Amino acid sequence: MTDLSKRKFLRSAGIGAAGVAAATTLATPALSQNKVQMRFVTTFPKMFPGLGTSARRLTDRINLATDGRVEVKLYDRGALVPGGVGVFDAVAAGNADMYYSSEYYHPSKSQAYNIYGAVPFGMTTPEVxxxxxxxxxxxxxxxxxxxxxxxxxxxxxxxxxxGGWFNKPIKSLDDMRGVKFRMPGIGGEVLRSVGVAVVNLPGSEVFAALQSGAIDGAEWVGPWHDLAFGFHKVVKHYHWPGFHEPGNIGSYGINLDFWKTVSDADKQIITGLMEAECHVQTAEYNGASPPALDKLLTEHGVQLHQYPDEVLLELAKASRDVMENLAAGDEMTGRVWESYKAFRKQSMVWSKLGIQGFLNAREMTEEALKG
Structure with missing residues (x-):
C-alpha cells in the first residue's frame, strides 16, 4: 500500500494521526503477544535472607507456573521506586503492578493499616x-x-x-523510662506512652546506632536476623516475649487495573502461590530461629531476660489505650479494630485450651522425665 493509499484508508476509516496516537496510548502496556508483564516492587532488598529471598522465590514460581503467560520482573528495593515504603504509592498509581511489604509501613494512608501489620498483645500468626x-x-x-x-x-x-536488646537488664518499668530504644509501629507508640525515648531507624542503621551509643537498645525481628546483624557484639541482654509483634504478617498489594488484565486461571495460580509462600517463608523463620538462638546463647554469651509480669501488665494497659485511641480516629479504623478485637477474644479461648494447654503439658512432662 502506498503512502497516499494509507492516508486515504485512514481518512475513510475516520482515523487521523491523533486517533492513531491515542489508540496506541490506550493500548494496555502490560499486554504483549498474549503475555502479561508484572512489575513487582518490594520494601526489602531482594538479597536479604527471608524477606528478600521470599520475593525472589515467588517471582520465579509465578513465571514458571504460568508458563510465561505472566512475566514477573522483580525490582530491588529502590530500583524502580525510591526507598522502600514508596511501593504502596507506586502500585496504587499504576507505576508498578504489585508490591511486597508490611502494612504498618503505611499508616499515613489509614491508621487501619497498622492493624494489618502487627498489634501489641494481639493475635499470633495462625490467629491472624x-x-x-x-x-x-x-x-x-x-x-x-x-x-x-x-x-x-x-x-x-x-x-x-x-522483645529486644538492651544494654542492661529490664527489671521494672523505671528501667525503661528515658531509654533510647528503636521500635517502629504501634509498639513504638506504646513504649513512648510509658516514657521510653523511642527512635525510628531502618534495620540497616541499628547496629551502628547501638555501637555508637546513639541508642541504648533495639528490636529487629528475632534470633535469625538478630544474629546475622551482629547485635550481640554490642549488647548482651536479650529480652522476651515480643509483646509488640506477636503475629506480624507481610502483605502483597496488586493494582486493580492490572489485575483485570490477568486471566481467571492465572489469577488462581498467582493467588495460590502467594498463599503457598505464606507457609514456606513462615516455616523458614521457624526453622532458622531455634539454631540461631542456640548460637547466641552458647557461643556469644547472650543473656536471656523475661520481662517481669508487672512490666508486661503496664505495657498491656498502655497498648489497650493506644489501640482504642487509634480506633477512635476514623470510622474505617474503628470497624477493623472491632472485627480484630472480637476475633481475638474468641481465639483466646481455643488457643488457651488447645495450643497453650498442650505447650504447658509438653514442658511439664519434658521437665519431669529429664534424667
Whole structure:
C-alpha cells in the first residue's frame, strides 16, 4: 500500500494521526503477544535472607507456573521506586503492578493499616490468618485497599518476635523510662506512652546506632536476623516475649487495573502461590530461629531476660489505650479494630485450651522425665 493509499484508508476509516496516537496510548502496556508483564516492587532488598529471598522465590514460581503467560520482573528495593515504603504509592498509581511489604509501613494512608501489620498483645500468626480468611478481616481489607485501587493479599509471617536488646537488664518499668530504644509501629507508640525515648531507624542503621551509643537498645525481628546483624557484639541482654509483634504478617498489594488484565486461571495460580509462600517463608523463620538462638546463647554469651509480669501488665494497659485511641480516629479504623478485637477474644479461648494447654503439658512432662 502506498503512502497516499494509507492516508486515504485512514481518512475513510475516520482515523487521523491523533486517533492513531491515542489508540496506541490506550493500548494496555502490560499486554504483549498474549503475555502479561508484572512489575513487582518490594520494601526489602531482594538479597536479604527471608524477606528478600521470599520475593525472589515467588517471582520465579509465578513465571514458571504460568508458563510465561505472566512475566514477573522483580525490582530491588529502590530500583524502580525510591526507598522502600514508596511501593504502596507506586502500585496504587499504576507505576508498578504489585508490591511486597508490611502494612504498618503505611499508616499515613489509614491508621487501619497498622492493624494489618502487627498489634501489641494481639493475635499470633495462625490467629491472624484465621481472622483474615474466616473472621471478616479480608473483606474489610479489600474495602480499605479498593480506595487506593488495589487488591490486598496476606503475605508471610516472621512469627512471634523477640522483645529486644538492651544494654542492661529490664527489671521494672523505671528501667525503661528515658531509654533510647528503636521500635517502629504501634509498639513504638506504646513504649513512648510509658516514657521510653523511642527512635525510628531502618534495620540497616541499628547496629551502628547501638555501637555508637546513639541508642541504648533495639528490636529487629528475632534470633535469625538478630544474629546475622551482629547485635550481640554490642549488647548482651536479650529480652522476651515480643509483646509488640506477636503475629506480624507481610502483605502483597496488586493494582486493580492490572489485575483485570490477568486471566481467571492465572489469577488462581498467582493467588495460590502467594498463599503457598505464606507457609514456606513462615516455616523458614521457624526453622532458622531455634539454631540461631542456640548460637547466641552458647557461643556469644547472650543473656536471656523475661520481662517481669508487672512490666508486661503496664505495657498491656498502655497498648489497650493506644489501640482504642487509634480506633477512635476514623470510622474505617474503628470497624477493623472491632472485627480484630472480637476475633481475638474468641481465639483466646481455643488457643488457651488447645495450643497453650498442650505447650504447658509438653514442658511439664519434658521437665519431669529429664534424667
Amino acid at each position: 490468618y484465621a481472622w483474615l480468611q474466616y473472621g471478616g478481616g479480608q473483606e474489610l481489607w479489600d474495602e480499605l485497599h479498593a480506595g487506593f485501587n488495589m487488591k490486598p493479599f496476606a503475605g508471610p509471617s516472621t512469627g512471634v518476635q523477640m
